[in-house]
Amino acid sequence: MTSLFRTGLPAYAMVVGLLFLAGLPVLAVWADNIFLIDLYLRLMILAIAAVSLNLILGYGGMVSFGHAAYLVVGAYAVGIPAYYGIYNGFLQFAIAILASAAIALVTGAIALRTKGVYFIMITMAFAQMVFFTFVSIEEYGGDDGLVIDTRSEFGGLLDINDNFTLYYFVLASLILTLGLVHRIVHSRFGMVISGSKGNDRRMQAIGFPTYRYRLASYVISGAICGYAGALLGNFTNFITPEMGDWVRSGELIFMVVLGGAGSLFGPVLGTAMFVLLEEYLSRITQYWHFPFGAMLILVVIFTRGGINGMFRWLGGRIGLGARS
């Protein structure tokens, strides 16, 4: 019945995916390959960022080429307080979310006055401003970055210095983010965002001040990405402005498009494919960029709607058209 917001993935695939993620640490221990936990931690954190980008890119048609800036802001929201010996996680994460939201509000207010290529350029320009701001602050290491010696502390509630705990904390965050985005895109607010992507002029003609709704979605998206940044800072323990380089923003767009923009799980799939391919191809050959690029191009050319679209197509073929 619904034309938009298909999750595409059959429900069982989603459940299998989540069970796999939930069981992975056990698998890693059993296989004596603790490194797997790190790999999937990074994957899930980037997936949260990609899901946040998808909210505005996939559902709202706003191609932000500067989303990695919020990752950096979130990471430094953990790093800078930690530098001064403040490890309160509630405070750090609140700073990450609020600072990202504030930056999104100011930059979005300007960027959303433009459309198309100009919007892309302007979001990228703002992201570069954030990047160079952190590069230029010597106190926090400049472009050498900053070491976070202690991870966020949540007053004994949970200890994410333990990688297993961090892993499940991130997994829970990913599930919550997916649930949140799912609710948002189906709500009245989400309908306005999607309608505005389809035909902004018409939306105004029927009575929507679309600008403020688009701006609000931009702020929500930035805030979620800032949260992902705070997770990333905790995970890497070593943060640099380079995490917010425009190339990183481009990769986030790629993850969203690769997985299937405008579908709930698409960005997660895209991120998984991106991170895993990058990881395993680079082990096989140092010239991994070439096959990596070629595979990504093939996916984009031959699967409309990204990997998610491919699954839906396959599902239709073998009669498993069930949608979740």
Next chain:
Amino acid sequence: MSGAFLEVRNLYKNYGGIAATDHVDLDVRESELHAIIGPNGAGKTTLISQLSGEVPPDGGRIRFAGRDITSTPAYRRSLLGLARSFQITSLMLDMTVLENVSLAVQAHAGHSFRFWKAARSESELVEPAMEALRSVGLGERAHDVARAMSHGEHRQLEIAMALATRPTLLLLDEPMAGMGVEESQRMVEILRNLKGEKTMLLIEHDMDAVFTLADRISVLVYGRVIATGTPEEIRNDEAVRQAYLGDEVA
């Protein structure tokens, strides 16, 4: 002077030295169907776009229901009860027919900073939308994607969306453009049913439709209103015959 539902005075719009709207005066009375005819390039769509608030005029005033709306933005005019349909079909093509109309209802049902409840299951939105769809004969197509519909159905959907905003004034920009005979007749029927209930300003090239439906007609030529009157008066107006109907009627 006052009393007209929509009152346009001395409206002026200039595009690169050419007056697209040249000091237009226009009165649309409450609950009448007022048609605007004129040759291609007479500035009809430009006029409607200024009335709906998408194009800012260079001069003049627009009053709607006793209120000056000359510089009111488009979305607020819609909230005041002014709805337009577009000459070139303007829809959310990737959404379903029902979603398109539900959005029009939603726009007039308070703010949309509601993030939690699923909009598609809100009967407050869906029911009025279905009602508007049925009134234009699209009830059966509610769950189809807008893109999959025919041109004629798109035009009907345009009207349904305009109606769903519960307007007091409908601005209809060539609702029959590009339609076949049968589709046109259906549209005439839809508009006839709305007559008396809504005030309508209709731009249309289909002369049969205009002369059947309109209570009054204004003739726009080169951005200027050269005559206003009943269909009978317009048919017999010498200036109109020469400027416009000439080659068709004579």
